[in-house]
Amino acid sequence: MTHIMHRLLNTPYPVAVAGDGPYLIDAQGKRYIDSASGAGVSCLGHSAHKISEAIAHQSKKLAYVYNAYFTTEALETFADKLVAMTPPGLDWVFPGSGGSESMDGALKLALQYHNERGEPQRRRFISRRQSYHGCAIGGLAISGNQIRRMLFEQFLPESHFVSPCYEYRDRSVDETPEAYGARLAQELNAQIEELGPDTVAAFVAETVVGATAGCVPPVPGYFKAIAEVCRKHGVLLILDEILSGCGRTGTYLSCEQDGVVPDIAVVAKGLGAGYQPISAILVSNGVVDTIARGRGFFFHGHTYNGHATAAAAATAVIDTVRSENLLENVQAMGVRLREALRDRLGQHPHVGDIRGRGLLIGVELVADRETKTPFSAETMLWNTLQKTAFARGLICYPGFGTADGVNGDHVLLAPPFIINETHVAEIVDKLAPSIDEAIAAVRKAA
Ligand SMILES: Cc1ncc(COP(=O)(O)O)c(C=O)c1O
Structure with a gap:
């Protein structure tokens, strides 16, 4: 019962x-x-007592404040430590409580960025087939995962899909991995040109595709070529590192291995290691500067963003990843x-x-x-x-x-x-x- x-x-x-x-x-x-850390979450295992102690300590001191009124030492320390782990250029943190929530926030951030720059018509997103970016409406709309979309299709906003980077099935025998990656970047270029470059807000991809296609890493050079296409057209690159980030692939962000720094990245699962629900949108200086010089505030926010106890847990997780x-x-x-x-x-x-x-x-x-x-x-x-x-x-x-x-x-x-x-x-x-x-x-x- x-x-x-x-x-x-x-x-x-x-x-x-x-x-x-x-x-x-x-x-x-x-x-x-x-062997799955739940769903790629419990990266420190199920008995990391240091994290539990950090949570107990913070919640006795101060559990929660409303993010529209206060910041906390716990939150500021968390952001400093997270930024220190990530590649230079991604120097801003918009905290959240889960992957889907932050993914939708990232999409809205891209839309607001273009709006502040006087290009409100840039409202299209391009992502890849065989992908998953969350179960809230925005993330689901850009998810290629057919089964997860199925029942909600008619309610999902317009999105555009290009091929995944799926070497095992899609690279031809007479093609090098690099040539295959370049071909996919050309496909993205053609899709942007067909839609009209000044209508496209961002290209979104999981750095390593997770549960939809079973851990598919990109071929060498793929993301560099993709980043180049995005830059050429003023299209933001958003990387979904909800599963692949926070050290899961051996570097703090997986894209470090691809030699690219996106405009926006989203991390979640390993961030709190399952001890607290916490996620973050990592944002480049260019995007934050544009909004700071424009309206001066991000038109988005949830009641629990920046939760002090969750932030203390994530700080303890980062400290453990480093010290061990x-x-x-x-x-x-x-x-x-x-x-x-x-x-x-x-x-x-x-x-x-x-x-x-x-x-x-x-x-x-x-x-x-x-x-x-x-x-x-x-x-x-x-x-x-x-x-x-x-x-x-x-x-x-x-x-x-x-x-x-x-x-x-x-x-x-x-x-x-x-x-x-x-x-x-x-x-x-x-x-x-x-x-x-x-x-x-x-x-x-x-
Ligand atoms: C790549 C990716 N994006 C987004 C999500 C959604 O995150 P959440 O389940 O925390 O909302 C997931 C979760 O499985 C994921 O693996």
């Missing part, structure tokens, strides 16, 4: 009662290794996990691709390796895989629609930054038989 309207209304949920490093423990005492050298551990364990997956699954007849960056890793499952034919949507392989993994005490994040928005399956792995080699081995030892069992089960049911 529950009064909670859970996501699945007809399915009982196990009750999680405790955490221990990368493990979750349920009410029956069963231990699960959390966790970016280095993400790099090292990311390599180990990808190697271990390739050793174990690299020749598997139903594993098409193992990819990712740092500890954001995707394993794409296919019915046929040679032709890359996906399992059809009806098999719901991803769903069975979640169950076979859970039964073995493995939390992973399987997804669907990988290949074309409808068909295809993948497993997303995003373990906590604190994992070691023993945890890597345990994840792979549990994942491999879970995949075999799930495939056997859907085959039998077909």
